[in-house]
Amino acid sequence: MSENRHFNFNFLVSFCHLLTMPAPMSFAANMYLYLFEGTVISITNTTLLWCILSDPRNRRRREFALVAAQAIADMCYAAAFMLIANRRLVLYFEDSLNGTVPATECSYIPALWLHNIATPLLGLLPLTTSFNFLLCSVTPVWYLSAGVTYTVVLLIVPYATAILLLTANALLQINVTTPTSVLCIAANGAANPTAYHIMLFFRIVANLASAITYAFILIYLRKSQGGSLRTLSTQQQKMHRNAKITLGMVTLNSMVLLFIPDVLLVFNPWNITAKYSTPLYSMTLSKTMINFGVYMSRYRELRNIILERCLSCMPAWARQHCNSLLSSVAGYNPEGTSRLNDSRKKSRSSVCPGIRKVNTRNYEKAVNDARLASGRSDGRSGSCESQSERGSHDGDGKRRRSSHSDLFGSRTSYAFNTATVTAHSPTSTMTSIRFIPINLRSFCGSQTKRLASELGYMTLFILK
Known part of the structure; x- marks a missing residue:
């Protein structure tokens, strides 16, 4: 019995040691993981953009404009990781991972440009969303009366800041012949150290500020018992409550999967990046995938567009069966979105929608x-009528x-x-x-x- 226990203990030790050993294909497996996550992020965020931009009512909503801006930043971040992974896989199969190149050569590849513009945006856009919701909660009357100019300014500020940092990094890297790794790692010389640390500073501080802003909004609404929101209609209050829950989920996602990995990667406590840099970067990619699930679960308008397009591709019998099943789901209209219902109501068809044609x-x-x-x-x-009814027909x-x-x-x-x-x-x-x-x-x-x-x-x- 003691020999069996000793054997099991040695087996567990050997197995744990095997897991921590760097396997020959571990580098390639990590790059394939980046490619897979980047592909999923690109598909999901493209779907999210299509749901917003394909519907005129969704395009006019300010919160959806911010969601679309966030989706574009997430797609840039995913595309950067996909291009970097592809470059490193080529070097891996050519057995050229240990080479060096001038820093200028790395600074101007598309992968680094996309990475440098997405790095600050992943923090600035959540902060912009929190600031927008703060104005919506404190001054709802002004917020509802604000026009397109406010929305344009709201979107221009984070993107202009990111483009400014990108331009500064490009100017500082002109004719820099300092050798850097052929892997083109931004933190190891592929980007200007000062500009890159400012980008990371914007992302870390902005994510922390967005969480603080959201906490302030919750405290304000609790202390003032709704404050100025009590002047809004019931439907507007319901939309505000839905936006509050959505923003809370997105903020929590940013703090757990973006803020914490960034802090660990920058300060590197216990030399954690030596073994866990890939899982930490993978967490930052997972954050963008979870955003898609949050928005789809919270906004019925986006879900209905996807369901309607999927049902339109089915045969008639399958579409009818799915409509009967989905009609029992709360919030789903089997005839499509409200925009399509309005167009059907305005139609001058010879037969009402939903009634079969009879002569x-x-x-x-x-x-x-x-x-x-x-x-x-x-x-x-x-x-069908008695004589008394015929007699009183004129009366009623x-x-x-x-x-x-x-x-x-x-x-x-x-x-x-x-x-x-x-x-x-x-x-x-x-x-x-x-x-x-x-x-x-x-x-x-x-x-x-x-x-x-x-x-x-x-x-x-x-x-x-």
């Missing part, structure tokens, strides 16, 4: 059969016509607002009849108009 003869037959069935169920043979006819004119005078389609009733047939079987109020202007035919004005409802047989 006038079949329609009249269905109406007469329904009237006959309802008359027989009440004990009247062959007629005005009331019926007025209610019908109110119903059909609107241009709104009531295709899916259906009420199901049952009528007894002479054999006591249950026949399902569905009354669907429709728009007279969108249903052609003079006879159909006359029948609809008399009945007020279009009656269709749906056998269950």
Whole structure:
């Protein structure tokens, strides 16, 4: 028994030692990891940009403009890592990892340009979002009245700062012949040390400042019990609450997966970068992937666009089945986004959306059969109206016509607002009849108009 325990202990020690040993393909595996994460980030953020820019209503929303700006910065950061990984893989398979090149040669490759412009943006854009939400919480009236100029300034400031730092680094690296590693590591001479440390300083301090700003907003809203937000409508307060939760999730993501790795990489306590530099850089890439999940989970407008595009590519039977399943999900409209619904309401189609096309003869037959069935169920043979009802038809006819004119005078389609009733047939079987109020202007035919004005409802047989 003791020998088995000794054997198991030695096996665990050997296994742990094997995990910590640098494997021959560890460098290539790390580069493949960068390529994989960069590809996922590029796909997800491209999808996010498409969801925002393809819809006019989303383009006009200030918070979505900030999300799009963040997505562009994340894509630049991912593209930089992909290009750097590709360059290093080529050097790895050529067995040239230990070579040196002049610093100028590394400073002007596209990977370093993208990396240098994305480094400060990953901190400045979260700070800009927090500052924008601070103004929204403290002065909501001014925030709602602020025009396009405020949004443009809000987006220009972080990007102008990043471009200024990028330009300064490029000017400082002109004709610098100091040898640096062929891997072109920004922290080891590929970028100007002063400019690069300023970029990192902006990213670290800006992320910390965004977290402090968000904490101040929470304290302000708690102490003032909503403050000026109480003057807003219920819908506006709901949108503000949703934005607050979203910003909190994004800020927490930035602090855990960006701020902490940056601090460890810069100050290098316990020489942590010697073994864990790749996981730390991978954490910064993971931060950009999680942002996509946060925005998609918090904004119904973005989810609906993706679901609608996916459903439009399916066959008709699969699309109908998915609509029936997704219609039970809160917040999902199986007919698409609100923008598409508005366009459908304005259409002058001959048949209301969602109602199958029937000719006038079949329609009249269905109406007469329904009237006959309802008359027989009440004990009247062959007629839907008794003599007393015919005599008093003029008395309540005005009331019926007025209610019908109110119903059909609107241009709104009531295709899916259906009420199901049952009528007894002479054999006591249950026949399902569905009354669907429709728009007279969108249903052609003079006879159909006359029948609809008399009945007020279009009656269709749906056998269950």
